[in-house]
Amino acid sequence: MATDSSVQRQSGVALWRQIADRIRGAIANGEYDDTGRVPPEMALAARFGVNRHTVRSALAALAQEDIVRPIQGIGTMIVRKERLNFPISRRTRFIEGLGAQARETEGLLLQSREELASEDLLRRLELAEGSHVVRLETLRKADGRPVSRATAWFPVPWFAGIDEAYQRSGSITAAFKSLGLSDYTRVSTEVTATHADASDMKDLKLSAGAIVLVTRSLNADPGGKPVQFAISRFPADRVQFTIEN
Amino acid sequence: MATDSSVQRQSGVALWRQIADRIRGAIANGEYDDTGRVPPEMALAARFGVNRHTVRSALAALAQEDIVRPIQGIGTMIVRKERLNFPISRRTRFIEGLGAQARETEGLLLQSREELASEDLLRRLELAEGSHVVRLETLRKADGRPVSRATAWFPVPWFAGIDEAYQRSGSITAAFKSLGLSDYTRVSTEVTATHADASDMKDLKLSAGAIVLVTRSLNADPGGKPVQFAISRFPADRVQFTIEN
């Protein structure tokens, strides 16, 4: 608890959305685990100091996200509750990092293209002016739910064909291996957070106002030569990062 | 660019707030560095597909935050543009991490208390049942702007009096040193993101709908004994983290 449950009026964020975000967070924190359901609408209305109808708008939004399901006469049941944990270290691997947290993982290739490397990319991948890169747009799911949307760049000609290798295996690690790179390490990871944009909402199945964690990460081969730079976006209410030193 | 500039209607987040958040982000990304000012209201209105008055509401909110200042006849000038970078590593130090990014840093002690350690805290600090801890509530500023709000716990009797040591020096590192701990390392850091709550808005001077990055970090002495567990909250539009491995 310890949350003073006040909501902000006239802030440009509708009360029902603030309350929906609070309840979603409380579910993720396991605050209702003992009952398996959300408190009654009247109780929530009292707690947040709003009208019952406002709470209903919030719960309707959560039902739309398939997080709760209201049952007349009983209450509002919690359908799904998840917060995945991603370890970030020298040996960061997407699938291994999830470990036992998901029964099944999936990596989809949305798009791929070869393109001229931008200035920023040249610097990060330590490439010569005019170098080309392969860009992969990927979507990763755990147990059917999208958990990250990533754009990754790889130097060519070294990694030409990584798009097909990824499509076959659904894993960057496996794709690297099939192209002769048996090991790689995480060099650096930048973490920021921002509001979900239109494509986040579409790909990660988020609603407006949701938060995405954004990472910019660089991987290198054992000799230290950069092999991949990626910008990944994670739904903040379903994911957290852990940095072990 | 590459930002599809669409805004979401009927999402529970007012258009003026979405636009304010976008412009704040664009300023932080340096997109207007060449002119030092925001595009004219009519241009922004066209770009976001809204009425000029809606853009004015957004700019008024940013002016309220002291990020821009409108000047009649000229345009809307950018007053402040900041995104601080925090390195996270074994040797994470708040002030050193900021380095040259701020001319002046400040650490304020808001509150301190000795209390019984919670179950979670006992586990994280590896303490025996019934142990006590000192809790410090701190606020850190860089060049006068708040950049983090932290709650930190330290085992007693080892660190009894760390509140006064912190108040004198404004630095955890210095406070540790004055209590005989000359070195410590970061063991782990968890990162999540959430919406600003009422106390975030107050202490970090944020507006509703803003995003805070939340870290849960554990520090230990050179022998590996935990000396500090902290939950810190950073304004996401002014801060990013970098993990170097």
Next chain:
DNA sequence: TCTAAATGTCTATTGTTGTAGACAACCGTA
């Protein structure tokens, strides 16, 4: 000194958000 471009102010209208109250429908249990 005039003009173009920018922000400032005012009025009016429409759609969304939030409040308020009443009652229906449904469920488990006494």
Next chain:
DNA sequence: TACGGTTGTCTACAACAATAGACATTTAGA
């Protein structure tokens, strides 16, 4: 079967958000 507690639906009204248009004011520059 009756009751208390819960979600579902309806109407009405007030406050806020967004649009629309007109015109004033200020500034830089031709």
